[in-house]
Amino acid sequence: MVLVTGATGILGRVILLELLNRGYQVRAAKRPSSDLDEVRESFSYYTDSPDEYLDKIEWIDADFDDIHSLEAAVTGVSSVYHCAGKVSFYPTDEKEIYSTNVTGTANLLYACENSSVQDFCFISSVAVLDGLNETGLMDEDSDFNPKLNHSHYAISKHLSEMEVWRASAEGLNTVILNPGIILGSGNWNASSGELFKTIEKYPYAMPGSTSYVDVRDVAEISVRLMEENIFGERFIVSSENRTYADIARRIRRRLGKPKPKVLSGTILDAGYFLQLIFGGLFPALRIMNRTNLQTVRSRSHVCNKKITEQLNWDFIPVNESLEFHLSNYISHKKNYNITDEYR
Template sequence: MILVTGATGFLGAELIHQLTRSGAYVKALKREHSTIPSRIASNNAIEWINADINDVATLEDVFSGVTQVYHCAALVSFRPADKSRLFRINIEGTANIVNLCLQNGVRLLHVSSVAALGDSKSGKMITEEDFWEYGTKTHAYAESKYEAEMEVWRGIAEGLDAVIVNPSVIIGGGAGFNGSGQLFKLIKEGFSFYTRGATGLVDVEDVARIMILAMQSNHTAERYIISAENYLYQNLFKEIADGFGVKPPTIEAKPWMMKVGWMLGKFRSLLSGKSSNLTRDAIKSSITKSYYDNDKARKTFNITFKPLSQSIAETCSALQFK
C-alpha cells in the first residue's frame, strides 16, 4: 500500500495521477478543508484521509498496511512571519513521518528542494554533494528544507530505507496561479521588469515520474537533483510572455530598485496589516544565479527531461483563459 502526504498539492496530485494510472492503490492525506483537484477527485483507486502530519496520534492509524510513503507535504513561503510555521510543518512534520516509517519498516521517498543545497560555490554547478550552510542572513524556507532533510538522514542512520529528491522550480498548468504559477500570472498581466538571476526549472510530470522510478529502484540513502534546465529569468520571462502573446519585460530591476520596493512594501504592510510578497529572501533569490547539475538523476534512471520550452508553452496554454 502506498501513502502520499500533501496529496492535494500541485506535485502530490500529479504523483497520484501517475501512480493510479499504472494500477496502484493509494492512501492520500489531506487537510480537512483542502480542495481535491478535479482530475483525481473521482478516482476510485484513492482512499482520502483527513490527517495532519503534525498529529502523530492520527498518523499512527494511517500507517496500517502501508509499505511505501511519498512525503510531498510542505509549506513554501519566503515571508519571515511564516518562520515558525515553516519549522513546524517542514521539520517537525517530516520528523514524524520519518519516525513512523522507522517504526513500521516503511520505505520513504522524501521530497526536499534545491533550496536545501545552498548557493553555488565559486560559480560551480550545484550538485547532490552540496548542502545549505548557515549564514548571517538566514533564509527560513531553505533552513526548514535543509533541517527536514537532516531528519531523513537521521532516520537513514537509524536504519530507514529512504531516498531523497531535490526538485528545482516545478512548473505546470496544474499549479494554477499558485506557487510557480504566480510568476506566469505576473507576466500574463503585463509585468515590465526582469532580473539578472537564474535558476533551474522542471516540469511537474517529470518530477513525479522520477519519484516513482526512485521509489521502485533498489537505491537507498541517496539524493537526486530533479531539474530539467537552467534558465536566466530574463529568458524565462520572455518565453512566458511569448506563450501568452503579451509584451515581454524590458526593464532590468536593479538590486537597489528592489530594495526600495521592499522598503515601500514593508511600509504598506505596517499600515495595512497585510504581508508584502516582496521579501528580502525573494529579492535574493531573484538576483542569484543558481545552476543545477542533473547528471546523477538523468544517468541513474536513464531518463530524458521534457524540454522547458515545451513545458512553458503547455503551462501558458493551460493558464491562458484562467
C-alpha cells in the same frame, strides 16, 4: 499500499497518477478543506478519464500535528512519498513554514517507526544547496552552509532533510529529491502553481536565474528511484537553468502581454529600504527583505548529471513544458470565465 502526502498539491497529484498507472494501491493524505473537484480538473490535463483515477484513490484527512492521525495514515503502508510542505517567502508565514515542513516531517517519520513502512521518498528543494563544484555548478555535494543567509523556506527544507537522514541512519530506506521550480498544471493559486498567474499580472522580472523542471519528470523519477531501490542518496531534479526574465518573456508573450521589464539592482535596493521603513505598516513589503532580494538577483545554476546518469533520463525541455502547462492555464481561465482576477 502506498501513501502520498500533499496529494492535492501540484506534484502530489501527478505522483498519484504515476502510481496508479503502475498498478499501485494508493492512499492520499489531504486537508479537510482540500477541494477534490479542483484535483479532478487537474487530472483532466494529464488523462482522459479523471473520474476513474479519482475513484481509485483512498482519500484520508491527516493532521501533521497529531501523531495518532499519522500513525493511522501509515497503517498497512509499505512506501511513503512525502510531498506535503509549505512554500512561501513571506516572513509572516515563518511559523507555519517550520511547523509544516520541519515538525510535520519529523512527526510523519516518527509515525513510520515500528510500522509497515519500509521506503520513504522526501521532496526537498534546490533551495538547500550552497557552494559550487569545479565546473561552477551546484551539485548533490553542495551542502547547506549555515553561515550564509537563507530564506525560512530553505532553512526549513534543510532541517527537514536532517530528519530524513536521521531516519535513514536508523534503518528506514530513504531517498531525497531536490527539484528546481516545478512547472505543472492545476493548483493555480498556490505554490509554484501561481507562477503563470503572477507573471501574467505583473509586468516585471527579476534579474537572476534558477532551475526549472516539469512536474511529470519529478513524479516519474520519484517512483523510479523507489522502485529500483535507490536509497541513502539525494538527487537534483532539474531540466534547465534559465533566467527569470526569459521565463517571464515567454509566458507573457504566449498570453498576449507586453514584454516584462527587468528590475535593476537600484530598484531592488530601493524596495529593500522601503520595507525597512514601512514594513511595519505594510506587511506585504516584508517580502523585499535582504535574503529574498539576494536570491532573485543571484544566478544559481545546478547540475543534473547525477540523475541523468543514474536513470539514463531525458528531461522534458523547459519550452515544451511551458507550452503544455500554459495551454492548460489558458483553458482553465476560459472554462471558468476568469478575467478580472488575473489583471
